[in-house]
Amino acid sequence: MQTMQTFKLVKKEIPAWTAGTIDTPAGTVFRVSSDWSRADYWGMIKSRSSAFRMNYSVPPGVYAVGDPTKDSDVFVTANYKLSFDIVRRALKGMAAWVLVLDTKSINVWCAAGKGTFGTDELMNRITLSRLSEVVSHRRIILPQLGAVGVNAGNVLKETGFRVSFGPVEAGDIPAYVDAGYKKTKEMSLIRFSMLDRMVLTPMEINPVMKKYPWFAGGVLLLFGLAPTGILFKQAWQSGMPFLALGLAAVFAGAFVTPVLLPFIPFRSFAIKGWITGLLATFLTLQAMGGVPGQSVFLLAAAYLLFPALSSYIALQFTGATTYTGMSGVNKELKSGIPIYIISTAISLVLVILFKIREWGLL
Amino acid sequence: MKYLANVTTLQFFSEKCTGCGRCVEVCPHGVFEMRDKRAAVTDRDRCMECGACALNCEFNAITVNTGVGCAAAIINSLIYGGAPSCDCSGTGNSCCG
Numbered sequence: 001m002q003t004m005q006t007f008k009l010v011k012k013e014i015p016a017w018t019a020g021t022i023d024t025p026a027g028t029v030f031r032v033s034s035d036w037s038r039a040d041y042w043g044m045i046k047s048r049s050s051a052f053r054m055n056y057s058v059p060p061g062v063y064a065v066g067d068p069t070k071d072s073d074v075f076v077t078a079n080y081k082l083s084f085d086i087v088r089r090a091l092k093g094m095a096a097w098v099l100v101l102d103t104k105s106i107n108v109w110c111a112a113g114k115g116t117f118g119t120d121e122l123m124n125r126i127t128l129s130r131l132s133e134v135v136s137h138r139r140i141i142l143p144q145l146g147a148v149g150v151n152a153g154n155v156l157k158e159t160g161f162r163v164s165f166g167p168v169e170a171g172d173i174p175a176y177v178d179a180g181y182k183k184t185k186e187m188s189l190i191r192f193s194m195l196d197r198m199v200l201t202p203m204e205i206n207p208v209m210k211k212y213p214w215f216a217g218g219v220l221l222l223f224g225l226a227p228t229g230i231l232f233k234q235a236w237q238s239g240m241p242f243l244a245l246g247l248a249a250v251f252a253g254a255f256v257t258p259v260l261l262p263f264i265p266f267r268s269f270a271i272k273g274w275i276t277g278l279l280a281t282f283l284t285l286q287a288m289g290g291v292p293g294q295s296v297f298l299l300a301a302a303y304l305l306f307p308a309l310s311s312y313i314a315l316q317f318t319g320a321t322t323y324t325g326m327s328g329v330n331k332e333l334k335s336g337i338p339i340y341i342i343s344t345a346i347s348l349v350l351v352i353l354f355k356i357r358e359w360g361l362l
Numbered sequence: 363m364k365y366l367a368n369v370t371t372l373q374f375f376s377e378k379c380t381g382c383g384r385c386v387e388v389c390p391h392g393v394f395e396m397r398d399k400r401a402a403v404t405d406r407d408r409c410m411e412c413g414a415c416a417l418n419c420e421f422n423a424i425t426v427n428t429g430v431g432c433a434a435a436i437i438n439s440l441i442y443g444g445a446p447s448c449d450c451s452g453t454g455n456s457c458c459g
Contacts, residue, residue: 113412113430147388147414148428165387183387190390192363262363269433319432323391325411326429326436326446328366333436 015058016040017088022064026130031064034092040085047082049202056081057105062129063088066095070136075166075173076122077143078103078111090170094177097134101125112149119151126159141166141173141181144188190322197258200320204254208313215246222351223292227359238292242302245284249306252280253313258320269324270336273314277307297354301347308343311336370409371427376400378423385415385424 017040019033047053057079065088074097077087087098101121103111111117126132126140142150144165152163167176167187176183219242224235256276257264264272281302285291291298315332318324372393379401385394386401391408394401394415401423413428430436435446 112414144388145390145414147418148412149417151417152384153418153420168390185392188387188390189392267364267366315433319430319434321431323363323408323410324365324431325370325409326431327369327371327411327427329431329433329436331366331369333433333440337437337440 017085022067024062024064024134026062026133029062029064029134031066032088032098034065034088036085036089044082044085047080048199050206053080053082053105055105058084058100060100060102060125060129062131062134063098063100064096065091065098066093068095068097070134072096072135073177074099074131074135074140076101076140076146077170078106078108078117080105080107080111083107087170087173090173094174097131099125099129099131099140108143109145109148112146115149117146118149119154122150122155123158126155126161132160138162139164143170144168144183145190192261192322194259196322197261200317201255201258204258204313204317204320205250208250208254212246212250216243219243219246222355225355241285241288241291244288245281245302245306246309248280248284249277249309250313252276253310254317256280257310257314258317261321268332269315269318270311270332273311274307276314277310278303280310281306293358295354295357297350297357301350301354304343304350305347308340312340364407365410367407370406370411371425372403372406372409372411372415373425374401374403375423375425376402378421380421380423382420384418384420388414388418390414 016037017033018030020031021028022031043052043056047056058081060079072095075087075091076099077083079100079102084098084100091098101111101117102125103116103121106114106116108117122142131140132138138161140155140161141164145168147165150163152165155161155163164181166173166181167183168190169187172183172187176187219239220235221230223239223242224230224232226234253273253276257269257273260276261272264275266272266275285299285302291302315329315336318329318332374394381396381399381401383396383401386396390412391410393404393406393409395404396402409426410431411426411428413426416424416426416428430446432446439446
């Protein structure tokens with residue numbers, strides 16, 4: 001069987017999301033199913049939570065949904081498998097072509113920002129897949145968010161294909177087609193619901209938690225340090241509140257702030273994160289019964305360090321939102337970074353002062 | 363949800379606009395709307411500087427500094443130099459979720 005795509009995995013193993021093949025003047029292409037298998041759902045979960053998504057892709061090229069003809073619509077998407085899955089599911093019951101661009105297994109919007117879902121790749125893929133032989137018309141429908149990387153005017157000039165930017169969400173494609181390829185205002189706006197934000201949090205938490213052992217090691221070392229060496233029992237007992245505060249700051253910055261985003265006052269992510277961090281610090285200290293020896297030095301250090309840490313982590317979420325821009329993030333960092341550095345430095349000094357006092361040197 | 367006020371670099375030159383409507387079609391935040399057969403800016407503070415409008419305006423009526431609005435990318439570029447890039451490979455930062 002000669003098709004446009006070859007599957008690198010195991011030659012005999014044709015993916016479950018295919019449903020036979022269809023012949024076109026440009027060659028045989030795979031027909032795809034609009035249903036998700038258990039493997040598709042599992043793939044979504046893994047790609048949402050880990051680096052698994054880096055290689056979660058489908059081969060680029062033309063695919064068929066249903067029984068498309070030379071007059072059927074062409075929908076363009078990325079070769080990130082999850083993007084592709086969402087599109088094929090949205091096209092259920094329709095007869096259409098799907099043109100998959102090689103975006104290095106990255107979703108449409110991010111790939112468009114990088115330029116891989118871009119004018120050059122689109123023109124290249126139109127040529128490579130001989131799209132002008134597959135269909136007799138010259139219209140292609142792109143996801144609206146692809147407009148960040150695709151210059152529709154250049155595509156028309158170079159390939160003769162007229163680009164329409166469809167809805168933001170693939171789920172709106174049937175309504176868009178039914179309305180005569182017209183978008184309602186709602187269809188062209190990107191939303192950012194609590195669920196949208198929640199599914200992004202594992203990728204906020206995981207990278208930070210990879211660094212947590214370093215923080216924990218540092219805390220235990222500092223608190224365990226005694227003139228006679230490192231006391232492990234003391235390290236645990238004195239270090240425990242700070243270890244818990246660290247986790248609370250991660251939770252506040254990487255989970256609470258993203259999920260409750262519009263309900264936390266101020267527009268600045270740094271301030272939002274600082275507020276949730278302050279609350280988390282307060283609550284954790286209440287739960288832990290305060291800091292070792294109720295030291296004022298340690299208390300001050302905790303209130304300086306952990307809200308700032310939560311603020312810093314919350315600021316990272318700007319990379320995943322649908323509405324923050326570079327100028328704003330730059331502005332936040334300009335005032336934020338010095339504050340983070342100073343807060344960390346002062347709290348470190350305070351902890352050292354506590355240690356010096358503990359050793360009776362002061 | 364709106365981000366910081368008065369930070370966007372979006373500029374719209376109404377006199378160059380031919381009213382093709384591309385900007386309205388591509389903007390994911392409804393920053394543009396058609397008024398009297400020309401585009402008009404509704405609320406600049408909704409702009410996230412994605413650059414879709416400027417890239418697709420054939421009449422150069424729109425300019426905006428686009429770039430990665432990702433703190434991790436900007437911090438990396440401050441430390442290691444170079445332009446901020448939301449390159450997800452390796453570090454596993456939150457971009458491209």
